[in-house]
Amino acid sequence: MAVLHKxxxxxxxxxxxxxxxxxxxxxxxGLVAVSAILPFLYILGGSFATNKELTEKAFFIIPxxxxxxxxxxxxxxxxxxxxxxxxxxxxxxxxxxxxVFTILFAYPLSKPHFRxxxxxxxxxxxxxxFGGGMIPSYIVYCAYGLYDTYWALILPALISPFNxxxxxxxxxELPGELEDAxxxxxxxxxxxxxxxxxxxxxxxxxxxxxxxxVGFWNDYFNSMIYLKTxxxxxxxxxxxxxxxxxxxxxxxxMDYYDTGGAPPDKAVKMACTVIATVPILMVxxxxxxxxxxxxxxxxxxx
Amino acid sequence: xxxKNKNRSVKTNEMSNWQYFLRHKGLYFMVLxxxxxxxxxxxxxxxxxxxxxxxxxxxxxIWGSAWVGLLQFKKFFDTPDFFRLLRNTxxxxxxxxxxxxxxxxxxxxxxxxxxxxxxxxxxxxxVYIPHxxxxxxxxxxTYQLFNVKDGAVNLIFQNITGHSFDILSKSSSxxxxxxxxxIWRETGYGTIIFLAALAGVDQEMYEAARMDGAGRFKLMxxxxxxxxxxxxxxxxxxxxGGLLNTGYEQIFLMRNDLNMSMADVFDTYIFTRGITNxxxxxxxxxxxxxxxxxxxxxxxxxxxxxxxGESGLY
Numbered sequence: 157m158a159v160l161h162k163x164x165x166x167x168x169x170x171x172x173x174x175x176x177x178x179x180x181x182x183x184x185x186g187l188v189a190v191s192a193i194l195p196f197l198y199i200l201g202g203s204f205a206t207n208k209e210l211t212e213k214a215f216f217i218i219p220x221x222x223x224x225x226x227x228x229x230x231x232x233x234x235x236x237x238x239x240x241x242x243x244x245x246x247x248x249x250x251x252x253x254x255x256v257f258t259i260l261f262a263y264p265l266s267k268p269h270f271r272x273x274x275x276x277x278x279x280x281x282x283x284x285x286f287g288g289g290m291i292p293s294y295i296v297y298c299a300y301g302l303y304d305t306y307w308a309l310i311l312p313a314l315i316s317p318f319n320x321x322x323x324x325x326x327x328x329e330l331p332g333e334l335e336d337a338x339x340x341x342x343x344x345x346x347x348x349x350x351x352x353x354x355x356x357x358x359x360x361x362x363x364x365x366x367x368x369x370v371g372f373w374n375d376y377f378n379s380m381i382y383l384k385t386x387x388x389x390x391x392x393x394x395x396x397x398x399x400x401x402x403x404x405x406x407x408x409x410m411d412y413y414d415t416g417g418a419p420p421d422k423a424v425k426m427a428c429t430v431i432a433t434v435p436i437l438m439v440x441x442x443x444x445x446x447x448x449x450x451x452x453x454x455x456x457x458x
Numbered sequence: 459x460x461x462k463n464k465n466r467s468v469k470t471n472e473m474s475n476w477q478y479f480l481r482h483k484g485l486y487f488m489v490l491x492x493x494x495x496x497x498x499x500x501x502x503x504x505x506x507x508x509x510x511x512x513x514x515x516x517x518x519x520i521w522g523s524a525w526v527g528l529l530q531f532k533k534f535f536d537t538p539d540f541f542r543l544l545r546n547t548x549x550x551x552x553x554x555x556x557x558x559x560x561x562x563x564x565x566x567x568x569x570x571x572x573x574x575x576x577x578x579x580x581x582x583x584x585v586y587i588p589h590x591x592x593x594x595x596x597x598x599x600t601y602q603l604f605n606v607k608d609g610a611v612n613l614i615f616q617n618i619t620g621h622s623f624d625i626l627s628k629s630s631s632x633x634x635x636x637x638x639x640x641i642w643r644e645t646g647y648g649t650i651i652f653l654a655a656l657a658g659v660d661q662e663m664y665e666a667a668r669m670d671g672a673g674r675f676k677l678m679x680x681x682x683x684x685x686x687x688x689x690x691x692x693x694x695x696x697x698x699g700g701l702l703n704t705g706y707e708q709i710f711l712m713r714n715d716l717n718m719s720m721a722d723v724f725d726t727y728i729f730t731r732g733i734t735n736x737x738x739x740x741x742x743x744x745x746x747x748x749x750x751x752x753x754x755x756x757x758x759x760x761x762x763x764x765x766x767g768e769s770g771l772y
Contacts, residue, residue: 177674181568181572182577184568185565185568185581188565188581188585188646189580189584192585192646193587195603198610199599199602202602210608214610214613215613257491257492260488261488261489261492261495263488264482264486264488265489267485276493279493279496283496283500285756286753287503287504287749288500288506288745289507289728289742289746289749290706290728290729290732291728291742292504292506292507292509292745295509295516295520295738296502311495312499314499320492349488374590374591374594376593376594377706377710381729392592392594393594395594395595396597396711399594399597399601399602422602422608425598425602426602429599432592432594433595436590437587444586
C-alpha cells in the first residue's frame with residue numbers, strides 16, 4: 157500500500173498546531189502497533205523464563221534467568237510434535253490442492269469470451285449468499301466417507317469464492333496483448349495459461365496461498381467436528397487441550413493426563429502457544445510484501 | 459474490463475457453440491473440476507437441507523426418513539432458548555457494529571495522515587499480524603493475560619487497585635470480551651480495504667484544496683471520507699448481512715459453564731444440538747432459519763444502499 161500511496165510532498169510550512177497533531181497521530185499509531193504485538197512478546201519472553209520468575213513478576217518481556225525447560229517439556233510430550241507434524245501435512249497438502257483448483261477455475265472465468273461464464277459465475281455467487289449450513293454439510297460429507305480423514309477438512313475448502321474472485325480479477329487486469337501475442341505464436345489456451353499467465357501471477361498466488369495456508373493452520377472447529385482419532389489431531393487441538401488443563405477439565409484434557417503428562421505450568425503453556433504461532437509468523441513477512449502490492453486493490457469492488 | 463478484450467471476442471462470436479467448445483477444450487477442462495466441486499460440496503449440502511422438513515435418522519437415511527413439514531421450525535421457535543439465542547446473537551453483533559466497525563476506518567484515516575513511509579510500513583506490518591493468528595491462540599493469550607490467578611493484566615490491576623476483575627468467567631462481560639478480541643484481531647487488517655480505496659484518490663485534489671486554505675481536518679472531511687464512502691457502505695452491507703453470523707469458533711472457545719447464559723448464540727447452539735446431541739433435523743431447521751434471514755439481510759441492505767445511489771454489491 158505504501159508504494160501506491162507515496163505522496164508528492166509539496167513543501168507547506170506547518171503551523172505549530174499541525175505539528176502537535178502530527179506528534180499525536182504518530183504516537184497513537186505507535187501505541188496501536190505496540191498493543192498488537194505486546195501479547196506475543198510477553199508470551200515469547202515468558203516461554204523462556206523460569207516458573208519462579210513468572211509467578212513473582214506480574215509482567216516482563218525479557219526474562220532475568222533464561223531457561224529452555226518449558227520447550228524441553230513441550231517437545232517431550234509427543235502430542236505437540238505430532239500435532240505440529242499433522243498441521244504441516246494438512247496445511248501443505250490443503251494449500252497446494254486449493255491453489256490448483258482455484259486457479260484452474262478462475263482462469264477460464266477471467267475470459268470475457270468464455271461461453272457459460274455467466275452461468276458458472278451465478279452458480280458461485282449463489283453459494284456466497286446461501287449455503288446448506290453446518291448440519292447438512294456434516295451429514296453429506298460423512299456420507300461421502302470423509303469422517304475422520306483430512307479430506308473432510310480439505311475437500312470442502314477447495315475453492316473459496318472470495319479467493320477465486322480475487323484471482324480472476326488479477327488475471328483480468330493483466331495486459332491482454334500478452335495473451336494475444338501468445339495466441340499468434342501458436343500457443344493454445346493451456347499453453348498461454350502455463351507459459352504466460354502463471355509466471356505473471358506470482359503476487360496473487362503468494363497472497364492467496366497465504367490466505368488458504370493460514371486457514372488450514374488455524375483451523376480448530378472443523379478438526380474438532382470431523383477428526384476422531386487422537387493421532388490425527390492438528391496443533392490447534394493439542395494447544396487447546398494444554399491451555400484448558402488447568403482452566404477447566406475437558407475430555408481431551410483427561411486423555412492428556414492419561415498419556416502421563418503432569419499438568420503443564422505457565423511457562424509450558426506459553427511455550428506451546430509460541431510453537432503454534434511461530435510457523436505462521438515466519439511465512440507472513442515474506443508474503444506481506446505481495447499483498448501490499450495491490451492484490452487487495454482488485455478486491456475492493458467485490 | 460470487457461473493452462480491453464473486445465477485438466478478440468469478435469471473431470469467436472461467429473462460431474457455433476460446438477465449434478467454440480472444440481476450439482477451447484482446454485478452458486472447459488480447467489473449469490470442470492471447480493464445477494464438480496461446487497456441485498458436490500456446496501449444492502449437495504444445500505439439497506441436504508430437506509432434512510429440516512423431515513425427522514431425519516441416520517439409520518433411515520435422508521430419503522427414508524419421514525416428512526414432518528414445518529414441525530422442526532415450530533419446535534425451534536417455541537423453545538425458550540430461541541429468544542435467549544436471538545438476544546445473545548444480536549447483542550454481540552450490534553456491539554460489534556457499534557464498537558468494532560468504525561475502528562478500521564479511524565485507523566486508516568490516521569495512517570493516511572502519515573508522510574513518513576518507512577514508519578507507515580512498519581505500523582502496517584505490525585497491526586496486520588493478529589489477523590493471522592488462530593482463535594485458539596487468541597483464546598490462549600486472553601486466558602494467560604486475564605485469568606484471575608496469574609494473568610499479567612490482572613496482576614497489574616491488582617497491584618494498583620487492590621482487587622481483581624474477572625472477565626473470563628462472568629457472563630456480564632462476555633459480549634465485551636468477544637468484541638474486544640475482535641477489535642484487537644481485525645482492526646489492523648481491516649484497514650487494507652480502506653487504504654486501497656484511499657490509494658486511488660487523486661493527490662491533486664488534496665493539493666488544490668490545500669492551496670485554497672483547507673486545513674487538515676477539512677481535507678479529511680471533504681476529500682478523504684467521501685472517497686472511502688462507497689467502500690464503507692459495502693462493508694456495512696456485508697456486516698449487516700452477517701448479523702446472525704457471530705462465528706462459532708471464537709465463541710465456542712471463550713464460553714464456559716459460568717458465562718453460558720450470555721454466550722450461547724445460534725451457531726454454537728446448532729453445533730451442540732446437532733453434532734453433540736444428534737438432533738440433526740432440529741438443528742438443520744435452526745441453521746436454515748439463520749441462512750434465510752442472513753440472505754434477506756444482505757439483499758435488503760444492498761437494495762437500500764442502491765436506493766441511496768450507491769453501487770451496492772451485485
